[in-house]
Amino acid sequence: MTSLVPNPGIMSIAPYVGGKSVAPGLAHAIKLSSNETPLGPSPRAREAYLAAVDDLALYPDGGCRALREGLAATHGLDPDRIVCGNGSDDILALLAQAYVLPGDEVLYSQYGFVVYKQVALANSAKPVAVREVNFAADVDALLAAVTEKTKIVYLANPNNPTGSFLTASEVRRFHEALPTHILLVLDAAYAEYVDEAEYEPGGRLVDASENVVMTRTFSKIYGLAALRLGWSYCSVPVADVLGRIRGPFNVNAPAQAAGLAALQDKAFLDKAVAYNREWRTWLLQEISSLNLRVTPSVANFVLIHFDQKPGRSAADADAFLLGRGLILRRLEAYGLPDCLRLSVGREEDNRAVVAALKEFVHI
Numbered sequence: 585m586t587s588l589v590p591n592p593g594i595m596s597i598a599p600y601v602g603g604k605s606v607a608p609g610l611a612h613a614i615k616l617s618s619n620e621t622p623l624g625p626s627p628r629a630r631e632a633y634l635a636a637v638d639d640l641a642l643y644p645d646g647g648c649r650a651l652r653e654g655l656a657a658t659h660g661l662d663p664d665r666i667v668c669g670n671g672s673d674d675i676l677a678l679l680a681q682a683y684v685l686p687g688d689e690v691l692y693s694q695y696g697f698v699v700y701k702q703v704a705l706a707n708s709a710k711p712v713a714v715r716e717v718n719f720a721a722d723v724d725a726l727l728a729a730v731t732e733k734t735k736i737v738y739l740a741n742p743n744n745p746t747g748s749f750l751t752a753s754e755v756r757r758f759h760e761a762l763p764t765h766i767l768l769v770l771d772a773a774y775a776e777y778v779d780e781a782e783y784e785p786g787g788r789l790v791d792a793s794e795n796v797v798m799t800r801t802f803s804k805i806y807g808l809a810a811l812r813l814g815w816s817y818c819s820v821p822v823a824d825v826l827g828r829i830r831g832p833f834n835v836n837a838p839a840q841a842a843g844l845a846a847l848q849d850k851a852f853l854d855k856a857v858a859y860n861r862e863w864r865t866w867l868l869q870e871i872s873s874l875n876l877r878v879t880p881s882v883a884n885f886v887l888i889h890f891d892q893k894p895g896r897s898a899a900d901a902d903a904f905l906l907g908r909g910l911i912l913r914r915l916e917a918y919g920l921p922d923c924l925r926l927s928v929g930r931e932e933d934n935r936a937v938v939a940a941l942k943e944f945v946h947i
Protein backbone atom coordinates (compact mmCIF):
# COMPACT_ATOMS: atom_id res chain seq x y z
CA MET A 585 0.00 0.00 0.00
CA THR A 586 1.26 3.44 -0.82
CA SER A 587 2.08 5.84 1.96
CA LEU A 588 1.55 8.78 -0.37
CA VAL A 589 -1.63 10.58 0.54
CA PRO A 590 -3.16 12.94 -2.04
CA ASN A 591 -4.86 16.11 -0.86
CA PRO A 592 -8.38 15.79 0.56
CA GLY A 593 -11.03 15.61 -2.13
CA ILE A 594 -8.84 14.22 -4.89
CA MET A 595 -9.82 10.58 -4.40
CA SER A 596 -13.50 11.62 -4.56
CA ILE A 597 -13.07 12.81 -8.14
CA ALA A 598 -14.70 10.55 -10.67
CA PRO A 599 -12.16 10.70 -13.52
CA TYR A 600 -13.67 12.46 -16.53
CA VAL A 601 -15.04 10.02 -19.07
CA GLY A 602 -15.36 11.48 -22.54
CA GLY A 603 -18.11 10.54 -24.99
CA LYS A 604 -17.81 6.97 -26.29
CA SER A 605 -16.40 6.70 -29.78
CA VAL A 606 -16.89 3.01 -30.62
CA ALA A 607 -20.01 0.89 -30.84
CA PRO A 608 -19.37 -2.76 -29.96
CA GLY A 609 -19.09 -5.00 -33.01
CA LEU A 610 -19.34 -2.17 -35.54
CA ALA A 611 -16.43 -0.93 -37.58
CA HIS A 612 -17.91 2.51 -38.25
CA ALA A 613 -19.79 4.18 -35.47
CA ILE A 614 -21.27 7.64 -35.62
CA LYS A 615 -20.11 9.68 -32.65
CA LEU A 616 -22.68 12.19 -31.47
CA SER A 617 -21.62 12.14 -27.85
CA SER A 618 -19.11 14.96 -27.40
CA ASN A 619 -20.70 18.08 -28.92
CA GLU A 620 -18.07 18.21 -31.64
CA THR A 621 -18.90 20.01 -34.86
CA PRO A 622 -19.69 17.81 -37.87
CA LEU A 623 -18.24 20.49 -40.16
CA GLY A 624 -14.66 20.27 -38.89
CA PRO A 625 -12.47 23.37 -38.71
CA SER A 626 -12.21 26.13 -41.29
CA PRO A 627 -9.88 25.14 -44.16
CA ARG A 628 -7.84 28.21 -43.23
CA ALA A 629 -7.31 26.83 -39.72
CA ARG A 630 -6.20 23.55 -41.21
CA GLU A 631 -3.67 25.31 -43.46
CA ALA A 632 -2.31 27.36 -40.57
CA TYR A 633 -1.95 24.22 -38.49
CA LEU A 634 -0.03 22.48 -41.27
CA ALA A 635 2.21 25.51 -41.82
CA ALA A 636 3.11 25.49 -38.12
CA VAL A 637 4.95 22.22 -38.63
CA ASP A 638 8.00 24.13 -39.85
CA ASP A 639 8.55 25.62 -36.41
CA LEU A 640 8.08 22.60 -34.20
CA ALA A 641 11.55 22.99 -32.72
CA LEU A 642 10.68 26.40 -31.31
CA TYR A 643 8.76 27.20 -28.15
CA PRO A 644 5.42 28.83 -28.81
CA ASP A 645 4.71 32.43 -27.86
CA GLY A 646 3.89 31.89 -24.19
CA GLY A 647 1.80 35.04 -24.17
CA CYS A 648 -0.29 34.10 -27.27
CA ARG A 649 -0.02 37.72 -28.40
CA ALA A 650 -1.25 37.38 -31.99
CA LEU A 651 -4.14 35.18 -30.96
CA ARG A 652 -5.16 37.49 -28.13
CA GLU A 653 -5.08 40.47 -30.48
CA GLY A 654 -7.19 38.54 -32.97
CA LEU A 655 -9.69 37.64 -30.25
CA ALA A 656 -9.79 41.22 -29.01
CA ALA A 657 -10.44 42.57 -32.52
CA THR A 658 -13.12 39.95 -33.22
CA HIS A 659 -15.01 40.40 -29.99
CA GLY A 660 -14.27 44.05 -29.15
CA LEU A 661 -12.27 43.22 -26.02
CA ASP A 662 -9.07 44.40 -24.34
CA PRO A 663 -6.27 42.03 -25.46
CA ASP A 664 -4.36 42.56 -22.22
CA ARG A 665 -7.18 40.97 -20.25
CA ILE A 666 -7.43 37.85 -22.39
CA VAL A 667 -5.70 34.77 -21.01
CA CYS A 668 -5.48 31.68 -23.20
CA GLY A 669 -5.49 28.11 -22.02
CA ASN A 670 -4.92 24.53 -23.03
CA GLY A 671 -8.64 24.18 -23.64
CA SER A 672 -11.03 26.14 -21.50
CA ASP A 673 -10.79 23.28 -18.99
CA ASP A 674 -7.30 24.55 -18.24
CA ILE A 675 -8.68 27.96 -17.28
CA LEU A 676 -11.56 26.53 -15.24
CA ALA A 677 -9.00 24.58 -13.22
CA LEU A 678 -6.58 27.51 -12.86
CA LEU A 679 -9.34 29.70 -11.46
CA ALA A 680 -10.15 27.16 -8.76
CA GLN A 681 -6.45 26.76 -8.00
CA ALA A 682 -6.10 30.52 -7.64
CA TYR A 683 -9.18 31.38 -5.61
CA VAL A 684 -10.25 28.35 -3.58
CA LEU A 685 -8.86 27.11 -0.27
CA PRO A 686 -9.54 23.73 1.36
CA GLY A 687 -13.01 23.80 2.89
CA ASP A 688 -14.29 26.62 0.65
CA GLU A 689 -17.42 26.10 -1.38
CA VAL A 690 -17.72 26.08 -5.14
CA LEU A 691 -21.22 26.56 -6.53
CA TYR A 692 -22.70 25.45 -9.82
CA SER A 693 -26.16 24.50 -11.00
CA GLN A 694 -27.51 20.97 -10.54
CA TYR A 695 -26.80 19.77 -14.08
CA GLY A 696 -23.80 22.01 -14.64
CA PHE A 697 -20.75 20.86 -16.59
CA VAL A 698 -18.99 18.06 -14.61
CA VAL A 699 -15.59 19.71 -14.62
CA TYR A 700 -16.74 22.27 -12.01
CA LYS A 701 -17.15 19.56 -9.40
CA GLN A 702 -13.81 18.08 -10.33
CA VAL A 703 -11.86 21.32 -10.01
CA ALA A 704 -13.49 22.00 -6.64
CA LEU A 705 -12.50 18.57 -5.31
CA ALA A 706 -9.02 18.87 -6.80
CA ASN A 707 -8.51 21.88 -4.54
CA SER A 708 -10.03 20.22 -1.46
CA ALA A 709 -13.05 22.50 -1.72
CA LYS A 710 -16.68 21.49 -1.32
CA PRO A 711 -18.65 21.24 -4.55
CA VAL A 712 -22.20 22.54 -4.09
CA ALA A 713 -24.72 21.69 -6.82
CA VAL A 714 -27.74 23.98 -6.69
CA ARG A 715 -31.14 22.75 -7.85
CA GLU A 716 -32.31 23.78 -11.29
CA VAL A 717 -35.83 24.61 -12.40
CA ASN A 718 -36.95 23.12 -15.69
CA PHE A 719 -33.42 22.03 -16.47
CA ALA A 720 -32.08 25.58 -16.25
CA ALA A 721 -29.99 27.35 -13.62
CA ASP A 722 -32.11 29.27 -11.13
CA VAL A 723 -30.71 32.58 -9.97
CA ASP A 724 -32.70 32.69 -6.73
CA ALA A 725 -31.68 29.17 -5.75
CA LEU A 726 -28.05 29.98 -6.54
CA LEU A 727 -28.19 33.13 -4.42
CA ALA A 728 -29.81 31.24 -1.57
CA ALA A 729 -26.95 28.72 -1.66
CA VAL A 730 -24.23 31.35 -1.25
CA THR A 731 -22.55 31.14 2.17
CA GLU A 732 -19.55 32.84 3.73
CA LYS A 733 -17.49 29.93 2.41
CA THR A 734 -18.50 30.39 -1.23
CA LYS A 735 -15.54 31.47 -3.37
CA ILE A 736 -16.48 30.68 -6.97
CA VAL A 737 -19.70 30.22 -8.88
CA TYR A 738 -19.33 28.44 -12.21
CA LEU A 739 -22.22 29.06 -14.55
CA ALA A 740 -22.25 27.36 -17.93
CA ASN A 741 -24.23 29.63 -20.22
CA PRO A 742 -25.57 27.91 -22.26
CA ASN A 743 -25.37 24.88 -20.05
CA ASN A 744 -24.09 21.48 -21.08
CA PRO A 745 -25.86 18.97 -21.05
CA THR A 746 -29.25 20.70 -20.84
CA GLY A 747 -28.85 23.27 -23.64
CA SER A 748 -30.66 25.90 -21.56
CA PHE A 749 -29.42 29.45 -21.02
CA LEU A 750 -29.82 32.44 -18.73
CA THR A 751 -30.69 35.83 -20.18
CA ALA A 752 -28.24 38.71 -19.81
CA SER A 753 -30.59 40.39 -17.35
CA GLU A 754 -30.79 37.25 -15.17
CA VAL A 755 -27.01 36.97 -15.16
CA ARG A 756 -26.76 40.65 -14.24
CA ARG A 757 -29.32 40.23 -11.47
CA PHE A 758 -27.30 37.33 -10.11
CA HIS A 759 -24.05 39.23 -10.27
CA GLU A 760 -25.51 42.33 -8.61
CA ALA A 761 -26.60 40.27 -5.62
CA LEU A 762 -23.35 38.33 -5.38
CA PRO A 763 -20.78 39.56 -2.83
CA THR A 764 -17.83 41.07 -4.67
CA HIS A 765 -15.27 38.71 -3.14
CA ILE A 766 -16.94 35.77 -4.93
CA LEU A 767 -15.75 35.04 -8.46
CA LEU A 768 -18.43 34.46 -11.08
CA VAL A 769 -17.17 32.33 -13.95
CA LEU A 770 -19.38 32.52 -17.03
CA ASP A 771 -18.49 29.49 -19.11
CA ALA A 772 -19.66 30.38 -22.59
CA ALA A 773 -18.26 27.37 -24.47
CA TYR A 774 -21.35 27.27 -26.71
CA ALA A 775 -21.91 31.04 -27.06
CA GLU A 776 -21.54 31.17 -30.84
CA TYR A 777 -24.53 28.87 -31.31
CA VAL A 778 -26.98 31.05 -29.41
CA ASP A 779 -29.46 33.08 -31.48
CA GLU A 780 -31.51 34.56 -28.66
CA ALA A 781 -31.35 38.36 -28.45
CA GLU A 782 -31.50 38.25 -24.63
CA TYR A 783 -28.28 36.26 -24.47
CA GLU A 784 -24.87 37.78 -23.75
CA PRO A 785 -21.76 35.60 -23.32
CA GLY A 786 -20.36 37.76 -20.52
CA GLY A 787 -17.80 40.18 -21.98
CA ARG A 788 -19.80 43.26 -21.00
CA LEU A 789 -20.16 42.10 -17.43
CA VAL A 790 -16.43 41.42 -17.26
CA ASP A 791 -15.77 44.99 -18.46
CA ALA A 792 -18.06 46.32 -15.75
CA SER A 793 -16.76 44.35 -12.78
CA GLU A 794 -13.70 42.86 -11.19
CA ASN A 795 -15.14 39.52 -10.08
CA VAL A 796 -16.38 38.09 -13.39
CA VAL A 797 -14.50 35.88 -15.85
CA MET A 798 -15.83 34.69 -19.19
CA THR A 799 -14.37 31.48 -20.62
CA ARG A 800 -14.61 30.46 -24.28
CA THR A 801 -13.35 27.64 -26.44
CA PHE A 802 -12.22 26.73 -29.93
CA SER A 803 -13.34 23.13 -29.32
CA LYS A 804 -16.95 23.55 -30.37
CA ILE A 805 -18.01 25.72 -33.29
CA TYR A 806 -14.43 26.27 -34.46
CA GLY A 807 -13.85 22.54 -34.71
CA LEU A 808 -10.43 22.51 -33.03
CA ALA A 809 -11.12 20.27 -30.02
CA ALA A 810 -8.06 18.13 -30.69
CA LEU A 811 -5.74 21.13 -30.39
CA ARG A 812 -6.98 22.11 -26.90
CA LEU A 813 -7.47 25.83 -27.20
CA GLY A 814 -9.57 27.96 -24.89
CA TRP A 815 -9.45 31.51 -23.59
CA SER A 816 -10.79 33.74 -20.91
CA TYR A 817 -11.67 37.40 -20.58
CA CYS A 818 -10.90 38.75 -17.13
CA SER A 819 -10.56 41.86 -15.04
CA VAL A 820 -7.01 43.22 -14.67
CA PRO A 821 -6.37 41.52 -11.27
CA VAL A 822 -7.72 38.15 -12.40
CA ALA A 823 -5.71 38.25 -15.64
CA ASP A 824 -2.66 39.06 -13.54
CA VAL A 825 -3.30 36.08 -11.24
CA LEU A 826 -3.85 33.66 -14.14
CA GLY A 827 -0.71 34.97 -15.81
CA ARG A 828 1.28 33.99 -12.72
CA ILE A 829 -0.01 30.45 -12.30
CA ARG A 830 -0.61 29.18 -15.82
CA GLY A 831 1.99 26.99 -17.48
CA PRO A 832 4.54 29.20 -19.23
CA PHE A 833 3.73 27.61 -22.60
CA ASN A 834 0.25 26.30 -21.91
CA VAL A 835 -0.93 26.80 -25.50
CA ASN A 836 1.01 25.10 -28.27
CA ALA A 837 2.04 26.92 -31.44
CA PRO A 838 -0.08 24.98 -33.97
CA ALA A 839 -3.14 25.64 -31.78
CA GLN A 840 -2.40 29.38 -31.65
CA ALA A 841 -1.92 29.54 -35.42
CA ALA A 842 -5.01 27.50 -36.22
CA GLY A 843 -7.13 29.43 -33.72
CA LEU A 844 -6.14 32.78 -35.21
CA ALA A 845 -6.84 31.57 -38.75
CA ALA A 846 -10.21 30.16 -37.66
CA LEU A 847 -11.17 33.51 -36.18
CA GLN A 848 -10.39 35.21 -39.45
CA ASP A 849 -12.73 32.95 -41.44
CA LYS A 850 -15.99 34.65 -40.57
CA ALA A 851 -17.80 33.09 -43.54
CA PHE A 852 -17.05 29.61 -42.25
CA LEU A 853 -18.27 30.54 -38.78
CA ASP A 854 -21.51 31.97 -40.18
CA LYS A 855 -22.04 28.79 -42.17
CA ALA A 856 -21.51 26.66 -39.06
CA VAL A 857 -23.98 28.76 -37.06
CA ALA A 858 -26.62 28.51 -39.80
CA TYR A 859 -26.06 24.78 -40.22
CA ASN A 860 -26.44 24.17 -36.51
CA ARG A 861 -29.57 26.32 -36.29
CA GLU A 862 -31.21 24.38 -39.11
CA TRP A 863 -30.44 20.93 -37.75
CA ARG A 864 -31.01 21.73 -34.08
CA THR A 865 -34.48 23.00 -35.01
CA TRP A 866 -35.11 19.91 -37.10
CA LEU A 867 -33.95 17.55 -34.36
CA LEU A 868 -36.03 19.29 -31.68
CA GLN A 869 -39.12 19.08 -33.89
CA GLU A 870 -38.63 15.52 -35.09
CA ILE A 871 -37.78 14.11 -31.68
CA SER A 872 -40.70 15.79 -29.94
CA SER A 873 -43.02 14.53 -32.68
CA LEU A 874 -42.07 11.01 -31.51
CA ASN A 875 -43.60 11.85 -28.14
CA LEU A 876 -40.19 12.00 -26.53
CA ARG A 877 -39.61 15.00 -24.32
CA VAL A 878 -36.71 17.10 -25.46
CA THR A 879 -35.44 20.16 -23.59
CA PRO A 880 -35.36 23.31 -25.74
CA SER A 881 -31.73 23.95 -26.65
CA VAL A 882 -29.80 27.01 -27.81
CA ALA A 883 -26.56 25.04 -28.30
CA ASN A 884 -25.32 22.28 -30.64
CA PHE A 885 -26.90 19.40 -28.77
CA VAL A 886 -30.27 18.36 -27.41
CA LEU A 887 -31.29 16.61 -24.22
CA ILE A 888 -33.75 13.76 -24.78
CA HIS A 889 -35.81 12.39 -21.89
CA PHE A 890 -36.96 8.77 -21.64
CA ASP A 891 -39.38 6.80 -19.49
CA GLN A 892 -38.13 4.76 -16.59
CA LYS A 893 -40.17 1.72 -17.67
CA PRO A 894 -38.19 -1.41 -18.54
CA GLY A 895 -37.58 -1.51 -22.26
CA ARG A 896 -38.25 2.24 -22.64
CA SER A 897 -35.43 3.71 -20.56
CA ALA A 898 -32.51 5.87 -21.62
CA ALA A 899 -30.24 2.83 -21.14
CA ASP A 900 -32.50 0.78 -23.43
CA ALA A 901 -32.55 3.56 -26.01
CA ASP A 902 -28.77 3.85 -25.79
CA ALA A 903 -28.34 0.10 -26.38
CA PHE A 904 -30.79 0.23 -29.29
CA LEU A 905 -29.01 3.16 -30.91
CA LEU A 906 -25.57 1.67 -30.28
CA GLY A 907 -26.71 -1.47 -32.10
CA ARG A 908 -27.20 0.81 -35.13
CA GLY A 909 -23.80 2.42 -34.68
CA LEU A 910 -25.20 5.63 -33.19
CA ILE A 911 -23.39 6.87 -30.10
CA LEU A 912 -25.17 9.40 -27.88
CA ARG A 913 -24.05 10.54 -24.44
CA ARG A 914 -25.26 8.73 -21.33
CA LEU A 915 -25.70 11.20 -18.49
CA GLU A 916 -25.43 9.25 -15.24
CA ALA A 917 -22.42 11.39 -14.33
CA TYR A 918 -24.70 14.43 -14.44
CA GLY A 919 -27.45 12.87 -12.35
CA LEU A 920 -29.60 12.51 -15.47
CA PRO A 921 -29.87 8.73 -15.89
CA ASP A 922 -33.19 9.08 -17.77
CA CYS A 923 -31.72 11.25 -20.49
CA LEU A 924 -29.43 11.00 -23.48
CA ARG A 925 -27.62 13.93 -25.01
CA LEU A 926 -27.41 14.10 -28.78
CA SER A 927 -24.98 16.41 -30.58
CA VAL A 928 -26.06 17.95 -33.87
CA GLY A 929 -24.29 15.86 -36.49
CA ARG A 930 -24.04 15.53 -40.25
CA GLU A 931 -27.36 15.53 -42.06
CA GLU A 932 -27.31 11.77 -42.65
CA ASP A 933 -26.42 11.12 -39.02
CA ASN A 934 -29.21 13.34 -37.71
CA ARG A 935 -31.63 11.53 -39.99
CA ALA A 936 -30.30 8.15 -38.89
CA VAL A 937 -30.80 9.01 -35.20
CA VAL A 938 -34.36 10.19 -35.74
CA ALA A 939 -35.17 7.08 -37.81
CA ALA A 940 -33.70 4.82 -35.11
CA LEU A 941 -35.56 6.64 -32.34
CA LYS A 942 -38.77 6.24 -34.33
CA GLU A 943 -38.15 2.50 -34.46
CA PHE A 944 -37.30 2.45 -30.76
CA VAL A 945 -40.49 4.20 -29.65
CA HIS A 946 -42.62 1.91 -31.81
CA ILE A 947 -41.20 -1.41 -30.62
Ligand SMILES: Cc1ncc(COP(=O)(O)O)c(C=O)c1O
Pocket residue numbers: 618619670671672673674697740742743744771773800801802803809812813814
Ligand atom coordinates in the same frame (compact mmCIF):
# COMPACT_ATOMS: atom_id res chain seq x y z
C1 LIG B 1 -19.80 23.84 -20.73
C2 LIG B 1 -18.43 23.45 -21.16
N1 LIG B 1 -17.40 24.15 -20.73
C3 LIG B 1 -16.14 23.84 -21.08
C4 LIG B 1 -15.89 22.75 -21.88
C5 LIG B 1 -14.45 22.41 -22.13
O1 LIG B 1 -14.05 22.75 -23.36
P1 LIG B 1 -12.51 22.73 -23.78
O2 LIG B 1 -12.43 21.75 -24.88
O3 LIG B 1 -12.25 24.14 -24.21
O4 LIG B 1 -11.69 22.36 -22.60
C6 LIG B 1 -16.92 21.98 -22.36
C7 LIG B 1 -16.65 20.80 -23.19
O5 LIG B 1 -17.44 19.95 -23.41
C8 LIG B 1 -18.24 22.32 -21.98
O6 LIG B 1 -19.28 21.60 -22.38
